[in-house]
Amino acid sequence: MSxxxxxxxLTDRYALADSFTYAVAxxxxxxxxxxxxLTGMQPDAIKAEVKAANIRGRGGAGFPAGVKWGFLPPPDPxxxxxxxxxxxxGEPGTFKDRTIMExxxxxxxxxxxxxxxxxxxxxxxxxxxxxxxxSIKRLEQGIRDLRAKGVLGKRPFGIDHAMxxxxxxxxxxxxxxxxxxxxxxxxxxxxxxxxKPPFPAVxxxxxxxxxxxxxxxxxxxxxxxxxxxxxxxxxxxxPNDGGTRLYGVSGHVKNPHVFEGPVxxxxxxxxxxCGGMLDASRPxxxxxxxxxxxxxLRPDDLVHAPDAxxxxxxWHGKSHLDVPMGVDTMRNLGTMLGTCCAIVMDSSVNMxxxxxxxxxxxxxxxxxxxxPCREGTGWLAEICDRIADGHATEADVExxxxxxxxxxGNTICALAxxxxxxxxxxxxxxxxxxxxxxxxxxxxxxxxxxxxxxLLGGRAA
Ligand SMILES: Cc1cc2nc3c(=O)[nH]c(=O)nc-3n(C[C@H](O)[C@H](O)[C@H](O)COP(=O)(O)O)c2cc1C
Ligand code: SF4
Numbered sequence: 332m333s334x335x336x337x338x339x340x341l342t343d344r345y346a347l348a349d350s351f352t353y354a355v356a357x358x359x360x361x362x363x364x365x366x367x368x369l370t371g372m373q374p375d376a377i378k379a380e381v382k383a384a385n386i387r388g389r390g391g392a393g394f395p396a397g398v399k400w401g402f403l404p405p406p407d408p409x410x411x412x413x414x415x416x417x418x419x420x421g422e423p424g425t426f427k428d429r430t431i432m433e434x435x436x437x438x439x440x441x442x443x444x445x446x447x448x449x450x451x452x453x454x455x456x457x458x459x460x461x462x463x464x465x466s467i468k469r470l471e472q473g474i475r476d477l478r479a480k481g482v483l484g485k486r487p488f489g490i491d492h493a494m495x496x497x498x499x500x501x502x503x504x505x506x507x508x509x510x511x512x513x514x515x516x517x518x519x520x521x522x523x524x525x526x527k528p529p530f531p532a533v534x535x536x537x538x539x540x541x542x543x544x545x546x547x548x549x550x551x552x553x554x555x556x557x558x559x560x561x562x563x564x565x566x567x568x569x570p571n572d573g574g575t576r577l578y579g580v581s582g583h584v585k586n587p588h589v590f591e592g593p594v595x596x597x598x599x600x601x602x603x604x605c606g607g608m609l610d611a612s613r614p615x616x617x618x619x620x621x622x623x624x625x626x627x628l629r630p631d632d633l634v635h636a637p638d639a640x641x642x643x644x645x646w647h648g649k650s651h652l653d654v655p656m657g658v659d660t661m662r663n664l665g666t667m668l669g670t671c672c673a674i675v676m677d678s679s680v681n682m683x684x685x686x687x688x689x690x691x692x693x694x695x696x697x698x699x700x701x702x703p704c705r706e707g708t709g710w711l712a713e714i715c716d717r718i719a720d721g722h723a724t725e726a727d728v729e730x731x732x733x734x735x736x737x738x739x740g741n742t743i744c745a746l747a748x749x750x751x752x753x754x755x756x757x758x759x760x761x762x763x764x765x766x767x768x769x770x771x772x773x774x775x776x777x778x779x780x781x782x783x784x785x786l787l788g789g790r791a792a
Pocket of ligand 2: 506523524696697698699700701702704705742743744745746747
């Protein structure tokens with residue numbers, strides 16, 4: 332096993348027996364920070380700490396939380412502010428938020444209390460994927476306990492700022508993780524993304540100013556306030572991307588799991604921390620770095636950044652897997668950090684099969700409002716089927732590129748880009764495999780086993 336030092340803040344109560352209960356969490360320090368903050372700090376000072384923490388949103392887009400909170404309009408008594416927690420966690424390969432909700436729901440609830448104080452909200456909605464039954468039960472029990480203790484209610488910790496939190500189970504549609512679609516679903520409408528602007532901070536839940544944040548983003552807030560924003564930020568290995576975060580690894584590693592570490596671990600370190608590759612005779616072939624919408628990386632691709640001014644110059648000549656995982660570093664590499672939950676694929680995987688599996692998922696999950704997405708996801712799935720099953724020509728491989736290019740930047744939400752970008756990367760980085768399948772009557776070698784299929788959003792063929 333690796334000796335890489337990992338930091339435990341967010342996860343420091345995970346290993347305690349009954350860690351999800353109020354009694355155990357409180358004994359281990361939960362709500363001490365909330366009490367101190369609510370009784371001793373003004374909202375602007377809380378916001379300043381979150382800004383200084385440089386925390387990039389943990390839901391996939393990596394937007395700085397402190398900056399987002401600053402987009403709220405000035406307080407207006409006729410416009411209640413809402414806090415909405417995105418606990419939909421539907422991105423294939425991503426399974427980090429549920430560990431917080433199952434093992435330490437009070438970390439999230441404490442974060443909600445501090446965030447509500449900072450942004451002037453009195454109500455939080457936690458929108459949880461319906462299948463996450465244990466998460467829902469534990470959050471609901473936690474909320475009942477907090478109400479009974481008066482931590483939620485008219486005067487939390489004796490201050491004049493009424494607060495309540497509600498859990499809203501979702502129906503399990505991937506698109507309901509997109510923040511405006513989530514808001515529609517929360518309001519009882521069909522889960523379809525809204526056109527932006529207006530952004531939720533101006534007009535969100537029920538038309539009111541709303542901050543939507545990911546579970547992990549808000550669960551990090553107690554530690555940010557406990558340590559101070561600058562000190563928490565400095566735990567990271569990277570600039571402008573602070574703190575520690577959850578890393579998830581699945582697929583062909585010995586011990587797939589979620590763990591915490593400083594921002595900026597590399598994919599290779601992540602694999603080491605999971606005990607290495609599952610089978611020594613099957614070398615690493617590709618890694619999807621941060622959930623299925625993020626373009627695949629190859630271990631044998633090297634960073635090309637000879638120019639000293641290039642942001643990745645320090646890693647010039649190194650494998651893509653040795654670049655620290657950060658929002659900006661991954662973008663500069665031509666992929667995305669996403670949810671920081673990697674899917675590791677060894678040499679047994681055929682990338683045409685991997686792409687087909689994923690495209691079927693996106694086609695199924697497109698809400699259908701935008702023609703390029705509704706039609707494009709269908710075409711990509713169908714062309715991948717043709718190539719994999721041996722009914723294609725080499726021209727079909729270029730058609731994948733053409734269709735993908737026509738999907739990007741032309742839609743209401745990012746699902747279309749999140750389909751097209753990984754498709755383009757599969758073709759660009761494993762073109763030989765696609766051409767071979769087109770030429771030789773379909774996929775001959777390679778397979779998708781149970782270790783990766785569910786993570787790519789589909790079922791075993
Ligand atoms: C198709 C789609 C699905 C998404 N699913 C999730 C999700 O399950 N959880 C999540 O936190 N963010 C998800 N997002 C990102 C949210 O729209 C939003 O950026 C995020 O909740 C903001 O929180 P953060 O700033 O704390 O990251 C998704 C985005 C898209 C386009
Ligand atoms: S891009 Fe796709 S999922 Fe998003 S709104 Fe348009 S059709 Fe719906």
